[in-house]
Amino acid sequence: MPIAETLRTADIHVAPASVRLDAVGKSFGKAGQSVDVLTNISLEVAAGEVVVLLGPSGCGKSTLLRLIAGLETATVGSVTIDGHEVTGIDTRCGVVFQEPRLFPWKSIEDNVVVGARGARSSETVAALLAAVGLSGFEKHLPRQVSGGMAQRAALARGLAGFPGVLLLDEPFAALDALTRLTMQDLLLDVAQETGATVVLVTHDIDEALHLADRIVVLGERGQGIAEIVTVDHPRPRDRSHPGLAPLRDELLARFGIHP
């Protein structure tokens, strides 16, 4: 059964949550020789919206994501989720990291259950494992599966809690090209069906164009938001839709590539 149907049957909906960043800045290092990674970032993400953060390496996009998750604290400015300030690890968020970060002592299935925080039925966990193509690997240990499989398990773990805000840091970068497309659609299915807000970091322009309601382009380190591009195409999107071509060219040009 496709994941969307399972979720519909189980009637899983999340509390809609908006994300608001207010003049947020983050610097690392000691006073006097600190590095400003983010300066003056203001952004509002509506509940249920899919926002993709795009930018060159080292521009602070991962840091921005970690600020929303409460894994880092902003040096200046404030981060609020649904009007409440984020002051520490925020359990309204589900995080998928760049690396799988599975607990090596737990089976694949039990790792996904960690994400569910004990609140979800085993059917939902099984459905998520099936959706990421890991049926039959439930009892395997992380070291017994490939890197791509581990990353998909991590995606299932991130989804399993059905958080109001899904934060993903280049979650598909380690996957092969075909699996990547499948997982992108899975993410959209889950987000659409549950109403979760999604903030995803990537440096893949096509991925951004396929997923995003809005693409937030970050400038070089410390320069803030360079541009916000609204992707106004109906879903499900056809990846080769000619209407996306001008946007793709525009984004490529931003990164210095002129087709």
Added chain:
Amino acid sequence: MATVEIGRTRPASGGNAAAKVRRTLITVAYGLVLPISIVAFWSWLAGTGEFSASQLPSPGDVLWAAGDLASRGVLLDHILISTQRVITGFGIGAGLGVILGSAVGLSPLIGRFLQPTIGAIRAVPSLAWVPLLLIWLGIYEPPKLTLIAIGAFFPVFTTVAAGFRAVDRNLIEVGRAYGKSGIALVTGVLLPAAAPTIFSGIRLGLAQSWLFLVAAELIASSKGLGYLLIDSQNSARTDILFLVIILLALLGKLTDFVVSLVEKRVLRWV
């Protein structure tokens, strides 16, 4: 959605039982090559007549000494009292090592309080405690157990503290991101992640316990393998000396093997 077919990688449970037994036997056979060669060489050397029996007894002499002591009913007594001392002293030392090592490894604040002092105490050569222990605790069991406990404590304390400190920050972050904190974070993430290091510390501590047992029994005792060493040195019974050394090797190996069985059970995922 399209299904993604993936070939199975390593199976969850390794091989069938027969193959497992075969592998174990091969490992044992490899391990026995060197000891058997040493005994053969020793036997030849003792048989050349170059050395007197008090310099180099033959393997047969050592076996005979073992049989003699056993038939008089004293060998088992010596072994049991020594093993009991090791287990008790190690239990106390390793237990304290795990508790204080965890505290120091988990809490930077406690670490700042304890680390310098424990580091300084550690710098004292452990045998330097002996005279003080004898004055304070008498000459019977307490000073021996304390010395063994001191020997077991430091390797366990150091590795446990280091093990908790070395836990992958990324895994802790995952634990926190998925709602674990406090005790739940310790038992759910830190403890299992540090478990392999904790076990290696416990095994080091156990080896140290045997070392300190001999030291303790050499100093003042009327029973035990260390006593047997001193006693046979005084009566020039080199055969018994050899016997005790071999017994210490076997007992040390055996107790380590028991811990390794527990380790294998607990760390099935490694």
